[in-house]
Amino acid sequence: IPSRWRGLVPHRCFWAILLLALTVSLLAGFLHKDVRLLMPLLKGQAEGPPITNVMFLKTHKTASSTVLNILFRFAETHNLSVALPAGQRVHLGYPWLFLARYVEGVEEGGPEQRFNIMCNHLRFNLPEVRKVMPNDTFYFSILRNPVFQLESSFIYYKGYVPAFRDVVSLEAFLASPGTYYNESQGLRNAYARNGMWFDLGFDNNAPAEDAYVRARLADVERRFQLVLIAEHFDESMVLLRHLLRWRLDDVVSFPLNLRSPGSVTSLTPEGQERAKRWCALDWRLYQHFNRTFWARLRTELGPRRLRSEVAQLQARQRELQALCVQDGAPKNKSQITDLRLRPYQSGEADILGYSLRPGLDNQTVQLCQRMVTPELQYTARLYTQQFPEKPPKNIPFLGA
Numbered sequence: 001i002p003s004r005w006r007g008l009v010p011h012r013c014f015w016a017i018l019l020l021a022l023t024v025s026l027l028a029g030f031l032h033k034d035v036r037l038l039m040p041l042l043k044g045q046a047e048g049p050p051i052t053n054v055m056f057l058k059t060h061k062t063a064s065s066t067v068l069n070i071l072f073r074f075a076e077t078h079n080l081s082v083a084l085p086a087g088q089r090v091h092l093g094y095p096w097l098f099l100a101r102y103v104e105g106v107e108e109g110g111p112e113q114r115f116n117i118m119c120n121h122l123r124f125n126l127p128e129v130r131k132v133m134p135n136d137t138f139y140f141s142i143l144r145n146p147v148f149q150l151e152s153s154f155i156y157y158k159g160y161v162p163a164f165r166d167v168v169s170l171e172a173f174l175a176s177p178g179t180y181y182n183e184s185q186g187l188r189n190a191y192a193r194n195g196m197w198f199d200l201g202f203d204n205n206a207p208a209e210d211a212y213v214r215a216r217l218a219d220v221e222r223r224f225q226l227v228l229i230a231e232h233f234d235e236s237m238v239l240l241r242h243l244l245r246w247r248l249d250d251v252v253s254f255p256l257n258l259r260s261p262g263s264v265t266s267l268t269p270e271g272q273e274r275a276k277r278w279c280a281l282d283w284r285l286y287q288h289f290n291r292t293f294w295a296r297l298r299t300e301l302g303p304r305r306l307r308s309e310v311a312q313l314q315a316r317q318r319e320l321q322a323l324c325v326q327d328g329a330p331k332n333k334s335q336i337t338d339l340r341l342r343p344y345q346s347g348e349a350d351i352l353g354y355s356l357r358p359g360l361d362n363q364t365v366q367l368c369q370r371m372v373t374p375e376l377q378y379t380a381r382l383y384t385q386q387f388p389e390k391p392p393k394n395i396p397f398l399g400a
């Protein structure tokens with residue numbers, strides 16, 4: 001070593017060691033992350049092909065139309081059969097308890113029929129669902145904070161539900177529900193109290209006694225492999241994708257069936273507390289499954305992978321929104337000129353949908369159109385595809 005460099009040697013050694021240490025630690029961090037990101041691929045291979053027998057209990061006003069759109073798209077692109085409402089119906093017998101014969105192609109005493117996907121509105125009734133779905137079906141559902149679910153329901157079903165018809169606001173209804181809500185007025189009132197409990201097939205007017213509630217929660221735990229939470233929609237989709245072993249693009253969606261900001265009125269804090277008491281069964285249900293949802297995310301994915309997949313999902317959604325959606329935002333009914341894309345309007349709500357960007361090529365139009373097709377039109381379209389020999393579903397509001 002030349003003498004003029006001798007003093008530098010320990011110094012250089014120090015830097016070299018530091019550089020090595022940094023490289024190793026960076027590499028370790030990178031590899032750790034990368035291995036985790038590779039896990040779905042590796043695990044997917046180990047665990048087998050995507051799950052294609054799926055039953056989604058479509059609860060009301062819980063982002064369930066967005067989930068239905070995801071399932072319909074998956075069915076269409078994978079050539080799967082869907083348990084569709086028979087004849088001119090657009091739901092599977094709701095609000096009556098589901099019966100197998102509400103499904104098109106299923107006849108009492110007729111040959112056995114099994115479908116891959118089931119997701120139109122129905123009131124859950126396991127023995128009858130099992131008659132049309134394969135034994136290895138994956139069952140899942142979605143819940144929403146009952147305060148916001150009830151707000152959405154009130155506006156949407158204002159003219160339809162006897163309990164809501166003659167009251168000026170949800171705030172007024174909750175201040176004195178006994179004045180407006182009459183149990184004996186039949187099933188139509190189910191939208192006014194514990195709607196999610198009702199959709200699960202339970203008695204929405206039952207007293208919220210602890211033993212009863214616990215027993216029903218255990219029923220739901222036993223039957224449904226997964227219960228998602230609407231407030232955490234993206235996390236929900238990441239978890240769903242993981243459990244079904246689907247691709248990221250299979251669970252990308254645009255929010256459907258949204259109320260316009262002008263149709264949203266929020267309850268006061270006092271009104272919210274009343275809503276929780278009035279819908280005590282739904283409140284217990286929601287609290288329980290909100291807890292299990294986060295516990296499940298922790299065990300199935302862990303925070304780092306969850307964050308990374310949610311970010312990927314959101315980036316892909318933004319990309320598709322820029323590609324597909326005219327002006328990149330939802331529109332009200334008068335702005336949607338293509339009737340195939342105009343969502344059903346109900347009650348006092350202004351329900352938003354999407355128009356497609358003009359000038360898209362055929363393949364892109366197909367992809368985008370599927371993503372923005374509302375529930376009724378999509379149900380009708382799949383029905384015609386699946387039963388070309390039957391009269392098509394006639395959706396009267398489309399002509400209006």
Ligand SMILES: Nc1ncnc2c1ncn2[C@@H]1O[C@H](COP(=O)(O)OS(=O)(=O)O)[C@@H](OP(=O)(O)O)[C@H]1O
Pocket residue numbers: 059060061062063064065066148152153230231233254255256257258259260
């Ligand atoms: N992705 C996503 N994330 C969070 N929330 C979402 C999403 N998609 C739809 N929504 C909200 O869900 C409400 C509509 O629910 P449903 O489609 O279940 O209604 S319906 O029962 O089928 O009529 C409706 O709620 P409100 O706007 O409060 O009425 C939608 O805004």
